Amino acid sequence: MSRSQELARSAKRWRIIGVLAFLLGAFLIYQKVYYEMHDFYAENFELYQEEMTSIHLDLTDAALLDQAMKEMQTDCFWQAATLLEELKKHNASATQIAEWYKILCMVGLNKKDEAIQLLEYYTEQDDFDFNREKALELLRVY
Structure with a gap:
């Protein structure tokens, strides 16, 4: 076997090894990106789900509050x-x-x-700031 044939065979072998190494590297990069994207989407999905739950609760609260206001306007205070x-x-x-x-x-x-x-309970709560001044004024009036 001549020197040129050995070099051609060695080059062919290194070419195959290079292609396999490239494919393995591409696969590993794909897996890393895939798992990072999966984690990213899973985390964002959880945040989205929490946000949608809070929006749903806010809408429920708004509907109940609106209904309570209507009841109060018609003097149905107990309802x-x-x-x-x-x-x-x-x-x-x-x-x-x-x-x-x-x-x-x-x-x-x-x-x-x-x-x-x-x-008295309402005005004693430190974290209650909704209409605090009106509550203090009502307490003074009573």
């Missing part, structure tokens, strides 16, 4: 208070809004003692 209790079950952040409207319900029902107790 409004019941709806506000339901609102508190759906979303913890709606507690202060529910408590505020419950205070208004007690005022509307002329339940002065309960209204004063709720007003």
Whole structure:
């Protein structure tokens, strides 16, 4: 076998090894990108799902609050208070809004003692800032 044939054979062998190494590298890069994208989409899907759940709860809260306001406008204070209790079950952040409207319900029902107790509770809460000034003013009036 001549030297040129050996070199041709060696070049052919190295070409095959190079192609196989390229394919293996491409496959490994594909796997790495695929798993990173999978993790990215899985993480974003969880965030999206949480956001959609909170939007759904916000819409539920808004519907309940709207219905409670309608009940209060027609002097159905007890039904409004019941709806506000339901609102508190759906979303913890709606507690202060529910408590505020419950205070208004007690005022509307002329339940002065309960209204004063709720007003005192409401004004003592540090994280309740919804209509705090109005609550303090109502407490002073009572």
